[in-house]
Structure formats: structure tokens, C-alpha cells
Amino acid sequence: MAVERANPGHAGAPADRATPGGTLFDDAEVPARRVRVLLPRPLDGAYDYKLPAGLALEPGALVEVPLGRQRLPGAVWAVDPDDSDVPEGKLRPVQRRFDAPPLPEPLRRFVDWVAAYYLAAPGAVLKMCLSVPAALDPPTPRVGYLRAGADPDALGLKLTRARRRVLDVLADGPPRTLSELTREAGVSDGVVRGLADAGLLERVDLGPGRRFEAPDPATPGPALSQAQRTAADRLCARVDADDFSVTLIDGVTGSGKTEVYFEAVIRALAQDRQVLVLLPEIALSAQWLGRFERRFGVAPAVWHSELNHGERRRTWRAVADGEARVVVGARSALFLPYPELGLIVVDEEHEQAFKQEEGVPYHARDMAVVRARLGGLPAILVSATPSLETMENVRAGRYERVRLPERHAGALLPEIAPIDLRQDRPKPIPGHGTSYLAPGLRAALRETLDRGEQALLFLNRRGYAPLTLCRTCGFRLQCPHCTAWLVEHRLIRQLQCHHCGFAQRPPATCPDCGDSDSFAACGPGVERLAEEVSTLFPHARVALMASDTVTGPDSAQRFVESVQNREVDLLIGTQIVAKGNHFPDLTLVGVVDADLGLSGGDLRAGERTYQMLHQVAGRAGRAERPGRVLLQTYEPGHAVLRALVEGERDRFLEVEAEGRKAAGMPPFTRLAALILSSEDEAAVDQTARALALAAPDQDGVEVLGPAPAPLAVLRGRHRRRLLFKTRRDLAPQPILRAWLSKVQVPSKVRLTVDVDPYTFL
CATH class of the missing domain: 3.30.70.600 (Ribosomal protein S10)
Incomplete structure (x- = not known):
């Protein structure tokens, strides 16, 4: 995890080094009480402030305080600290206390722990906890509208069709909010407000209302197999113990891991505790959310970067008030102020997306375990391909493990086979040019489509081509801000840098030699693959699934539904297709470049490639039809590919661990x-x-x-x-x-x- 060290010289300073400037209070005869307040800024520590008479504060209380010319929210970190050497005359007073629950003590300890471990400023960590300052004030009162008894004629008000529709909607009596009324009557906000101002509608206070309905643990779930029931019972026992523990659910793809940990969620809810479920890519959680709603009767609270400001404010406050009983979120959900947290689940714990790279780049899986330990509660890690770090903790006895070695409901694991590109070389397509699909994979695709089944081609490269160069002089189009090539995205006619976001239109002439129409795309991306597939299978309905085409939860849900509804015959995708989606009619997976990611000097390259390919292979044959996976490779003897083909995951992890240990690398x-x-x-x-x-x-x-x-x-x-x-x-x-x-x-x-x-x- 990385942390950016703040330079000194900011306005104000920590209590143990210097003091925030302030007003003198010469008439004070009795020493003023003081509090130490941590501010959500990358400063070196907390600040001392004067506690005004009549204002009671406790550790964790959320307050507003002055800093220089600003007023900032902050959290009380100590009351009457005994190590303060700030002269009383220099203390500035706390301005007010927010009408919000205090930060729970385990969360405050968590902030200090994360800051110390990652060498981060504590305020930078607190900023992740107070990410929605507007939520510190109570929610805006909800206003409803009732039909008043006034006579429109007596008021001299002409009833238009829109006005009549509003009055008709309210004829049955119950008040409606503005949004409900405009939606049901099909009118604008101005029509409703105009009727209220004229006296035909009465405004009433509806109270705060419920922001999230409580999940119903009694909603019947699917029948569990014996292996699932045994695993679920062990997890429930950990919840009942009400103490810190870490348990890994190690199950093959399609083994029903989610339903197993849902049993632990039910047990935590029955004990009136909150539950946090972390997912690596919340934008891809459409199927998970649907499964949760079917199981518990309501949707969970959701937390991720795609929420608008109002949704974030409502969710943060519902968590702090204890109303949101189950939260499913991306890594930042770990820093929400749960007052009654009783269980943390980290699904797909091996995923790189749990590592934050900017700001305070913590690893959410590791910090979830720390948060569970500080709160004295169980944590559950879930994966079909556990990380080497997690497996080493299992081997050392620090984590427990429950295994689900078989797919649920009798579905079989797919057959995995390599295609040696040295022998089965892709052949150019007449009138199209270069091909990236070997004859063996082409034949398998045709057989699959002819049977009316679905297929997936996996290539972990966005865009059309990863490199564009001039045929005349060899000039390569590079990002002006990074040492990285520009990736061509032909669908939107742009060259993009995937590191800094720079984008430009493809130039008409070479910037180096001036030749025109000389640029050539080198290597395939998913867009180029889609072009080839459309040539080979012109009648197939082809769809792209990449972060460029699936940009949020709603988009992901629509895409997944289109595949499930058989509106797609051939799916082409990057790594996001590997994230837990269930496509019952998908029976063939073709990995176009299985060697991608196996080199480059990254100590986790082999492990990460194995995990990704194993996950994408798991999309095949998840229902009653058997699945098949074909890996195009120039290195069929590579340890990663042999482990996939032979189903020797544990042996692969042993060899990987031996190599890391010999090289003196983590986790050793x-x-x-x-x-x-x-x-x-x-x-x-x-x-x-x-x-x-x-x-x-x-x-x-x-x-x-x-x-x-x-x-x-x-x-x-x-x-x-x-x-x-x-x-x-x-x-x-x-x-x-x-x-x-x-x-x-x-x-x-x-x-x-x-x-x-x-x-x-």
C-alpha cells in the first residue's frame, strides 16, 4: 500500500508540534475543557480545540471546527487529553456538534491502525470515513401533498388537464411526495407546487421514512447440498461465537459459494448485526444483487463510486444510523461507520481490484481482516482461486478453510485443452487479412453456434489494437504524458492512453515522416476480434463486454440480461466477463491469447494469469450442458497452462510458493x-x-x-x-x-x- 507523505507548512499544525491560530480568551478563570479533533486532511496529526460551555462531547463525536479561515468537519479523537501543551489562550472553540451518530470506537482504532501500517496521515484515512460531509446533518424533512378542501372556482383557479390529473391522483387520500405525485400524474414539479401555493393542496410532514427495508432472513432459499450445508454450518458457528475469526470458502466455480455465505449473513441478521459484503467490481454485481433480492426479499444498500451525491448521502446516513443492515460495496465501503457490524465477507478475495492505487493505497482484503479483528467479529474470504497470501495463512493455521470441490446440482467442470499455435497457426481470411483465431478454435465456434449454444472469446485487451505504427518509418504513436503506447479504439475513432486518460483523434499523416495513410494497427484488441468474428460468422449476434462498453451497474445488468435472454450468440470480452456471471447456455470459451500476462517481471504474473484464466474458464458449462475451454498458446508446457489443463491448482500454488520463497519474495x-x-x-x-x-x-x-x-x-x-x-x-x-x-x-x-x-x- 502506498501513501503520499504530506509536506509541512499547512495552515495550523498538530497539537504536539504547533497550534492553530485563534482568539485569546483573557477572562477565563477556570481552565477550559479541550478536545482533540482529527480532521479529514493529509495533516500530521489531530488538533486541540476549546470545548464551549454547555457542549458535551465524547470520543467519536462529529463536530465542525475552524482551521485557518475554513470551517471543517472532524471527529473528536480525545477529550481532555493529558499530553496537550497548547496554551489555552491559543485554543479556538468547537463551532458545533453535528446531529449524527459518533464514529464507533472500532472504526476510530481502525483509522489509527491503517495510518500507522501504511505510513499515512491519519486525517487522510479519516477522509475515507467522512467521504460525504453533507450526510453529517440530518436528512431533509420529507414533504407530502394532500388534497385540500378549497374550491377551485372560489379561488378563481382554472383547472387544466394536468392540474386535474394531480387532484385525481390524490382523491384516494394518502399523501404523496413530490416525486411520487409527479410520476403518477405525469406532470412537472411546477404544476404540483402551483396547486399547493394556490391552496388546493396541503403540504404535510411525512417524517424521515425508511431509507432501506430490512432483509427478511425467513425468505426460503434453495436447497443446499450436503457439502454446502456442512460449510454453512461451520460459518454460522463462527458467527455465533461472536469473536474474531477468518474462514476461507475455497470452492470451484459454480459450487454455490454465495448461497453458503448467505447462511452466515442470515445468522448475523438474526443476531441484529450489520453485514458488509465486499465485491471487487461493484459495476459488475448485477447478478449478485438479483440473487440477494430473491433470497432476502429486498435489495441491500449499495456503496460504490457510481452513486450520485444524493444516494451516497442517504446510504452513508443509513449505515451510521444502523438502518442499512446489509451493505454490498466496493473497497471503500470498508470505511463506512457501522455501529453494529457483525460480519464481513470478501467475495473473490484474490482480485487485484481490492488494492487501491491512489491516495492511501490499502488492500481491502487485508484491511477487512484487520477491521474484523479490531471489532471482534468473523470475516469470510471467498474464492475459487485463492491468493497465495491467503493460502499461506491457511497453511500456517491463521485462517480456517471450508472446501466446495464440486459444482452444484451435478454440473460438471469444463474440459480444458490447449491449442498449440506453433502447430495450429491462424490462417489469413480472404478479403480480410490477418486472423487471430486458429483453425481448431474456428471449428469449435462453428460447431457451438450450429448447436444453438453460446460461446465466449476472451482477450484481455481493450480497444482495437494495443499499438499503432507508421509502415513507412516505424514511428509509434505514444502518449505525450506517459511511457506508454496509445491504444486505438476504432468504434469511437480515438487513440487513448489507459494510464492517464489522454485521448486524441488518429492523425491523418505521420508526425515523424509526414507520410499519409501509413499507419498500421499491430496486435488484436477485442474490437479487432469482433471484426474478424463478424467476417467468419456473419449471421452470429456478437456483443462486446469490456469496461468501455459496460460502464456501471445498470449497464452491466442490461448486458447480462441480453446474454441470458439469448439475444447474443457470441460474446467477446476482457477480464470483466470472468467476474461471476452465470450464462446457462454458454458452453464454449476460447482464450485468444493465453500467454498474455505470463511475462513482464511481475512477481504475481503467473498467479494472476492462472486466476484470470481459471475464472473465465468457469463461465463454460454451468448448467446441464457440458462446457469446453480452448487455450490458444505458444507455450503449452508453461506451468500455469499445465495446471489449468490438468486441474492441478493446489500443485501449481505449491510450485508458485516454492519459487517465491526461493526468491525471497512475499508472502515470505x-x-x-x-x-x-x-x-x-x-x-x-x-x-x-x-x-x-x-x-x-x-x-x-x-x-x-x-x-x-x-x-x-x-x-x-x-x-x-x-x-x-x-x-x-x-x-x-x-x-x-x-x-x-x-x-x-x-x-x-x-x-x-x-x-x-x-x-x-
Whole structure:
């Protein structure tokens, strides 16, 4: 995880270093009580404030305080701290207390823990907890409208058709909110307000109302197999124990893992506790949400970045008030203020999406375990391809494991076979040109479509082509802000950088040699694959599923429904197709480039590729029809591909663990990455050398670098990297703090410390 170190010199300062400026209170004879308030800013610590007479505060209370010329929300971190050396005359008063529940004590401890572990400013972590400042005030009163007894003729008001429809809707008596009334009557807001202002409608207070209905644990669920029931009973026992534990549900794709942990959710709800379910990609959760609603009768509270401001405000407040009993969310949902949290579930725990890369780049799976430990509650991790870190914790006895080795309801695991591209070479298509599908895969697609079944082609590359170059001079179109090629997206006629977001229209002439119409697309993306498939199978209904075409939960739900409703014959997708979708009629999966991701120097490359391919293979044959998976590869003997074909997952993980251990890499050592970046290349190089010269020299500690980061320029900033490695029994944080205290980082250089880095770009 990475953390950006804030430079000193902000307005105000922590209580143990300097004081916020303020007004003198000379007439105070009795020492004023004081509170220490943590602010949601990347500052060095909490601040001391004067507690006005008559205002009672406790740790966790949410308050508004002055900082410089601003007024900011904050959380009381201590009352009457005994280590404060701020003169009373310099204390500024707390302005007010928000009418909101205090932050629970386990959450406050969690904020401190995350900050200490990732070398982050505590206020930067608190900002994730107070991400919706507007929710700190009570919800806006709900206003309803009733029909009044006034006579329109007596009021001299002409009744138009729209006005009559409003009065007719309200003829049965119950009040309606403005949105309900406009929807039922088919009128604008102005029509309703005009009738109320004229006296024909009466405004009434509806009270706060319920924001989320409570799930019904008694709603009947599907019959569980014996293996599922045994696993569910073990999970329920952990919930009943009301103590910290971590249990891994290790089940093959299609084994019913979700229904198993739903039993634990039911048990937690029966004990009047809140439940948090973390999903790696909330935009792809349409099927999960539908399954939850069928099981519990209502939809859960949802938390992710696609919510609008009003939805975020309503959900944050419902969680804080304890009204939202089940929350399903992306990684940031971990920082919501649950007052009665009783269970955390991390679904697809191996997914890289749980690692945040910006701000405080924590790993939500790891922090979910910490949050459970601090709250004394059970955590459940779920995966068909558990991470090596999780399996090592199982091996060491820190985590329990329940296994589901078979698919539910008798469905069989798909047959997986390689296609050796050295022997079965793709042949050019007359009139079309280069092909990326081997004859064997083409034949399998044709057989599948002829049987009326669905097929999936998987290629983890967005756009049309990953590289565009000039045929005349070899010039390659590169991002002007990053050391990365521009990806062609032919459907929207743009070249895009997938790292910084830069986009431009394809140039008409080469910027280097000036030749026109000389650019060639190199390599396939999913758009180019769709073009080839449409040529080979002109009557097939083809659909693309990538982050460019599926942009949120609603879009994902529509797409999934179109596949389930047999509106699609051949699906082409990137990694998002692997995320738990259930397509009963999909029987063939073709992986176009199984070698993609197997190289590049990333220590997790093999593991991540195995997980992705295993997940996408699991989309085939999930119902009564058997499934088949074909892997196009130039390396059929690679350990990852052999493990997939032979079904030897555990053996693969053993070999992967042995390799990591021999190389002295996580999870058998501890790792941190130090990334320096600046627009000034000389400044970043000088700071990197200074850090290297001050590097710790002690047993069990190794520092590698500095060296240019793989993305040596990102968003216009030059980047240098040092890797810091310690033995497993050494805590890296104290050593890192001592090291960094020896080097003055100039203001033009940004230092990011990434504890437990997950990627190395």
C-alpha cells in the first residue's frame, strides 16, 4: 500500500508540534475543557480545540471546527487529553456538534491502525470515513401533498388537464411526495407546487421514512447440498461465537459459494448485526444483487463510486444510523461507520481490484481482516482461486478453510485443452487479412453456434489494437504524458492512453515522416476480434463486454440480461466477463491469447494469469450442458497452462510458493516500494540518490535501486523506484520511518511509500 507523505507548512499544525491560530480568551478563570479533533486532511496529526460551555462531547463525536479561515468537519479523537501543551489562550472553540451518530470506537482504532501500517496521515484515512460531509446533518424533512378542501372556482383557479390529473391522483387520500405525485400524474414539479401555493393542496410532514427495508432472513432459499450445508454450518458457528475469526470458502466455480455465505449473513441478521459484503467490481454485481433480492426479499444498500451525491448521502446516513443492515460495496465501503457490524465477507478475495492505487493505497482484503479483528467479529474470504497470501495463512493455521470441490446440482467442470499455435497457426481470411483465431478454435465456434449454444472469446485487451505504427518509418504513436503506447479504439475513432486518460483523434499523416495513410494497427484488441468474428460468422449476434462498453451497474445488468435472454450468440470480452456471471447456455470459451500476462517481471504474473484464466474458464458449462475451454498458446508446457489443463491448482500454488520463497519474495518476506516523482527529472534523480545513500544497513533488510519505474513517466511526472525488503519477522514501518526522517524531500518531489505493493508499474 502506498501513501503520499504530506509536506509541512499547512495552515495550523498538530497539537504536539504547533497550534492553530485563534482568539485569546483573557477572562477565563477556570481552565477550559479541550478536545482533540482529527480532521479529514493529509495533516500530521489531530488538533486541540476549546470545548464551549454547555457542549458535551465524547470520543467519536462529529463536530465542525475552524482551521485557518475554513470551517471543517472532524471527529473528536480525545477529550481532555493529558499530553496537550497548547496554551489555552491559543485554543479556538468547537463551532458545533453535528446531529449524527459518533464514529464507533472500532472504526476510530481502525483509522489509527491503517495510518500507522501504511505510513499515512491519519486525517487522510479519516477522509475515507467522512467521504460525504453533507450526510453529517440530518436528512431533509420529507414533504407530502394532500388534497385540500378549497374550491377551485372560489379561488378563481382554472383547472387544466394536468392540474386535474394531480387532484385525481390524490382523491384516494394518502399523501404523496413530490416525486411520487409527479410520476403518477405525469406532470412537472411546477404544476404540483402551483396547486399547493394556490391552496388546493396541503403540504404535510411525512417524517424521515425508511431509507432501506430490512432483509427478511425467513425468505426460503434453495436447497443446499450436503457439502454446502456442512460449510454453512461451520460459518454460522463462527458467527455465533461472536469473536474474531477468518474462514476461507475455497470452492470451484459454480459450487454455490454465495448461497453458503448467505447462511452466515442470515445468522448475523438474526443476531441484529450489520453485514458488509465486499465485491471487487461493484459495476459488475448485477447478478449478485438479483440473487440477494430473491433470497432476502429486498435489495441491500449499495456503496460504490457510481452513486450520485444524493444516494451516497442517504446510504452513508443509513449505515451510521444502523438502518442499512446489509451493505454490498466496493473497497471503500470498508470505511463506512457501522455501529453494529457483525460480519464481513470478501467475495473473490484474490482480485487485484481490492488494492487501491491512489491516495492511501490499502488492500481491502487485508484491511477487512484487520477491521474484523479490531471489532471482534468473523470475516469470510471467498474464492475459487485463492491468493497465495491467503493460502499461506491457511497453511500456517491463521485462517480456517471450508472446501466446495464440486459444482452444484451435478454440473460438471469444463474440459480444458490447449491449442498449440506453433502447430495450429491462424490462417489469413480472404478479403480480410490477418486472423487471430486458429483453425481448431474456428471449428469449435462453428460447431457451438450450429448447436444453438453460446460461446465466449476472451482477450484481455481493450480497444482495437494495443499499438499503432507508421509502415513507412516505424514511428509509434505514444502518449505525450506517459511511457506508454496509445491504444486505438476504432468504434469511437480515438487513440487513448489507459494510464492517464489522454485521448486524441488518429492523425491523418505521420508526425515523424509526414507520410499519409501509413499507419498500421499491430496486435488484436477485442474490437479487432469482433471484426474478424463478424467476417467468419456473419449471421452470429456478437456483443462486446469490456469496461468501455459496460460502464456501471445498470449497464452491466442490461448486458447480462441480453446474454441470458439469448439475444447474443457470441460474446467477446476482457477480464470483466470472468467476474461471476452465470450464462446457462454458454458452453464454449476460447482464450485468444493465453500467454498474455505470463511475462513482464511481475512477481504475481503467473498467479494472476492462472486466476484470470481459471475464472473465465468457469463461465463454460454451468448448467446441464457440458462446457469446453480452448487455450490458444505458444507455450503449452508453461506451468500455469499445465495446471489449468490438468486441474492441478493446489500443485501449481505449491510450485508458485516454492519459487517465491526461493526468491525471497512475499508472502515470505515483507516488501515496500518507494516511488519518487516530479516534473523535474534532475530533482527526482537527486532525491533518489539521497535516499539510496541514507538506506538502512542492518541484518534482514535489503534495499534495491533506485531505478526508473516500469512506467518511467506517468502523467508528465518522471518516476524512480526503490524496493525495500525485510525478513518476515521484522516490522518494516519503524525502519522506514527512521530512514525517511534522514532525507529532506523537496517540495517539487512527491514521495509515495507503498507498503505491501501489489503491482510494480
